[in-house]
Amino acid sequence: MANVLDTLLERGFIKQFTHEEETRELLEKEKITFYIGFDPTADSLHVGHFIAMMFMAHMQKAGHRPIALLGGGTAMVGDPSGKTDMRKMLTKEQIEENVKSLKSQMEKFIDFSDDKAIIVNNADWLLNLNYVDFLRDIGVHFSVNRMLSAECFKQRLEKGLSFLEFNYMLMQGYDFYVLNKNYGCIMELGGDDQWSNMIAGVELIRRKEQKPAYAMTCTLLTNSEGKKMGKTEKGALWLDPNKTTPFDFYQYWRNVDDADVEKCLALLTFLPIDEVRALGALKDKEINEAKKVLAFEITKLVHGQEEAEKAKTAAEALFGGGVDLSNVPTVTITRDNLGMALVDILTITKIVPSKGEGRRLITQGGVAINDEKITDFAIAIGEEFFVDGYMMVKKGKKNFFKVEIQ
Known part of the structure; x- marks a missing residue:
């Protein structure tokens, strides 16, 4: 034994x-x-x-x-x-x-x-x-x-x-x-x-x-630079879903440094050690697959299978390509803004400088919401666009904005 x-x-x-x-x-x-x-x-x-x-x-x-x-x-x-x-x-x-x-x-x-x-x-x-x-x-x-x-x-x-x-x-x-x-x-x-x-x-x-x-x-949970892991913009990474949502929890692990993936898989999941080593050995773009496994396995342990599936689906809908949330600018709207046209939301949040610029960008296919291209500038933005309290707006090819409801 x-x-x-x-x-x-x-x-x-x-x-x-x-x-x-x-x-x-x-x-x-x-x-x-x-x-x-x-x-x-x-x-x-x-x-x-x-x-x-x-x-x-x-x-x-x-x-x-x-x-x-x-x-x-x-x-x-x-x-x-x-x-x-x-x-x-x-x-x-x-x-x-x-x-x-x-x-x-x-x-x-x-x-x-x-x-x-x-x-x-x-x-x-x-x-x-x-x-x-x-x-x-x-x-x-x-x-x-x-x-x-x-x-x-x-x-x-x-x-x-x-x-x-x-x-x-x-x-x-x-x-x-x-x-x-x-x-x-x-x-x-x-x-x-x-x-x-x-x-x-x-x-x-x-x-x-x-x-x-x-x-x-x-061993304490530290990253490859020796700093304690589990700190986010909002403070500690809590296990209580009311303090850190399962989605934010999932995204934290989805975005860990490449160098920390194997250590986190070994310490924070029950995956067999051979699988941990194999995932940890992946390089460049392939390491993203290991990060998805890490995020799913830890979220499943802490929040259960159903919440882990939801977080995974939401993450894939929001960032098809996997965007590091910590680097995405956050803008806010109020509940009163819900139901307004997309072009108005983009103008209020200053994602676009003017309504004219917003209309042109949207009709030319330059705006995506939650990884889905939107070409109707008058589409009403309701609560259904928000996952875990926010929606992702992609402007052009590389500019992402996180829109939160205050």
Whole structure:
């Protein structure tokens, strides 16, 4: 039987181990309980979390039991890792609402039936801790000198690290300790930016319980230049369809750089690795076919087959040739403009400088809407022309405009 570790390494998931050989042996011989933490700082997971969900899903498929830890307690403090500024403080009510939203999203990727996986909230044990008891029981095992040298605090030390945030490492270490005692959890997985916090939990269990504990970090989702992926003009690439539409989600992956296609296919889809390698090896125009597969597969995982089909069809209707949306100028009309003649819409949005110029261009076949040539300048533009809130106008051979309804 193949070791899940080989699958994870082959697909590019693993960045660091606390105990590589022991971990390999353990995953081969036993079915373990492991956990990944998600702080509910927003009401949706984003694509940065999606790689963690895939990490978790591969482990579950191999028979290991995931615990999805929602940080209702740690979110009250805020993780300083990878941040130059302190996070915005959330109210208890906001955090509780966010926890509910994340739970429903996770159920799409992880099977929680029959105790195959567990969702827990660290608010259950963190919020009612007695501070002095906690310091005596847990704080005594942490060296301040060592904590200050941790990578997760370095950036924050330059601007000033609050004592509130300094406690985050103790809390995350304590989470692992509680999950170990209550559920027999022996491994923590997480993003590579969490390495210092994860080691804290491993060492706490080994010191207090004299038991083995392990951690593996996952590579962060970055592009070929080392920048984090998943940022769009509108902000993060969310998994919630109300925050990022399935169409915009699909288009993001359709337009990734050629150099990032293979990595994204390996990390964010379940396609066999041979197929991933073959698609990643395509060059020039052919790589667009690999991008279509990537966009469809990820959208299917996040939003389901039906929404992925819709997004694919809409994308093909809007940009037969595949246009990079991020470079397309956006113009807006109001709902009051719906029903107006095409020539008027083009003039209002300044796509054409005048009605006369617009009429001439349209009648000569120089305008296409959603990749369909329109030669009637008086055609009424109604809502049916808009897919996911916008329509694409092509002027001449190369000029594209995205028309949105405000």
